[in-house]
Structures are given as C-alpha cells and as structure tokens.
Amino acid sequence: MNGRRARIARAFAGARDYDxxxxxxxxxxxxxxxxxxxxxxxxxxxxxEIGCGTGFLTQALVEAGxxxxxxxxxxxxxxxxRCRARLGEAPSRRFxxxxxxxxxxxxxxxxxxxxxxxxxxxxxxPAALARMAxxxxxxxxxxxxxxxxxxxxxxxxxxxxxxxxxxxxxxxSMEAFAAIGPEDLRVENxxxxxxxxxxxxxxxxxxxxxxxxxxxxxLPPGALRRVMARFDRNxxxxxYEIVTCHLRRAR
Numbered sequence: 001m002n003g004r005r006a007r008i009a010r011a012f013a014g015a016r017d018y019d020x021x022x023x024x025x026x027x028x029x030x031x032x033x034x035x036x037x038x039x040x041x042x043x044x045x046x047x048x049e050i051g052c053g054t055g056f057l058t059q060a061l062v063e064a065g066x067x068x069x070x071x072x073x074x075x076x077x078x079x080x081x082r083c084r085a086r087l088g089e090a091p092s093r094r095f096x097x098x099x100x101x102x103x104x105x106x107x108x109x110x111x112x113x114x115x116x117x118x119x120x121x122x123x124x125x126p127a128a129l130a131r132m133a134x135x136x137x138x139x140x141x142x143x144x145x146x147x148x149x150x151x152x153x154x155x156x157x158x159x160x161x162x163x164x165x166x167x168x169x170x171x172x173s174m175e176a177f178a179a180i181g182p183e184d185l186r187v188e189n190x191x192x193x194x195x196x197x198x199x200x201x202x203x204x205x206x207x208x209x210x211x212x213x214x215x216x217x218x219l220p221p222g223a224l225r226r227v228m229a230r231f232d233r234n235x236x237x238x239x240y241e242i243v244t245c246h247l248r249r250a251r
Contacts, residue, residue, distance in 0.1 A: 051118025150243035167212030197228035
C-alpha cells in the first residue's frame with residue numbers, strides 16, 4: 001500500500017462519527033441498492049462489495065433480499081469490523097481486507113460487484129472499473145457510485161477567489177468513464193448545507209474524507225481563514241456530483 005493509500009486507510013479507521021455525519025453517503029447507498037435489486041441477478045448470486053465502510057450499502061442490499069454468497073471488502077480493517085458488527089455473522093458472508101484498485105479478490109467470478117462512494121479514492125477509477133469487469137461472471141453486473149469532477153465546486157471556488165488552490169482531489173471526467181463502455185452512466189447533484197465552513201471541514205474529517213490530493217501542502221492559518229470566510233459568504237453549501245456507472249459482461 002503506497003503512502004497516500006495508507007493515509008486514506010488511517011483516516012477512515014479513525015472515522016468514529018461516520019454513521020452520524022455521513023448523510024450524503026447513506027442516501028447514495030440507498031439509491032444504489034434500489035438500482036441493484038432491480039437487476040436480473042441469479043437466484044443465489046455471488047456478490048462482491050468494494051469499500052464497504054460501516055455497511056450502509058451492505059445492509060440495504062441484505063435487507064432488500066439480495067442473498068447468495070457475499071465477499072465484503074474494504075481497505076481499512078476498522079471499517080470491516082464495523083460493517084461486520086452491523087450485519088452480524090452469517091455463513092454466506094465473508095469479510096476481507098482488500099485494496100480494490102490494486103488487489104485481486106478470491107471467490108469469483110461474481111454476478112454483482114458493487115461499490116458506493118469508494119472509487120473516488122482510487123488513483124484511476126475508470127481503469128480500476130475496467131479491471132473489475134474481468135471479475136464478472138458472464139451476464140454479471142458491476143454497479144458503482146463515485147464522485148464526479150464538479151464535486152465540492154463551492155469549496156474550490158472559495159479558494160480560487162482568494163488566489164489559492166484547493167487540496168480537494170481531482171475526480172475523473174464523465175468522458176473517462178464513458179470511454180470504458182458502460183451500459184449506463186448517470187449523474188446526479190446532491191447539495192449538502194452546513195452551518196459554516198468549520199462544520200463542513202469537521203464533517204469531512206469525521207467521515208474520514210479529509211485526505212488531500214497528492215502533493216498538496218496545507219494552507220497557512222490566515223489563508224485558510226480567508227477561504228472559510230469566503231465559503232460562508234457564498235452560501236455554506238457543497239455539491240456532491242454523484243456518478244453512477246453500470247458495466248455488464250456479455251453472456
């Protein structure tokens with residue numbers, strides 16, 4: 001695991017307040033589950049989840065009746081433990097530590113590979129998705145959500161207005177996802193409003209999402225205060241551009 005990937009894993013390991021603060025993440029997981037249960041899955045599918053977190057998507061799918069054999073993975077052992085505690089033990093579920101971008105799962109091929117808001121932490125999410133397609137059984141589905149390039153536009157704009165550059169990671173363009181030939185590709189904007197910039201930054205840290213892009217140096221305190229004040233004056237809201245990508249392997 002490289003240095004940045006290790007920092008990401010540590011940040012999520014320390015996200016003790018994730019379930020309370022991750023409102024957008026919970027909503028997106030519920031929406032992805034609704035789409036997944038409408039797929040033409042076999043009666044006892046082989047399911048793999050990448051980046052399970054504390055189990056929002058896992059729980060939603062299980063409660064919706066998606067059975068079969070499950071492999072539930074995450075890059076952070078602490079998140080796996082919390083997801084396991086949420087779901088409980090079952091002979092049909094295995095939990096495993098896995099870097100979804102670099103590692104290779106066992107137990108495949110899979111009828112469904114799913115992931116909710118994890119791929120934005122990958123170095124090359126479209127390439128990783130194309131790689132995942134090779135793990136699918138004939139007729140299998142890969143259904144994921146991730147963040148698009150317009151996510152956190154308001155926070156970036158506050159930096160730009162002050163002549164500064166945000167440390168927010170760069171997210172792949174829609175063209176990059178379209179190039180891998182998805183069966184379906186959709187975008188939805190969700191808006192999250194905050195009391196002020198401080199509460200926004202605290203919320204990001206609370207869910208483990210505060211890791212800056214590679215090479216970014218933290219702003220000096222005075223510069224950060226100017227950005228925060230600008231963000232507050234501009235409305236104190238943040239856009240999450242949710243990209244849903246559906247790949248399917250031919251039968």
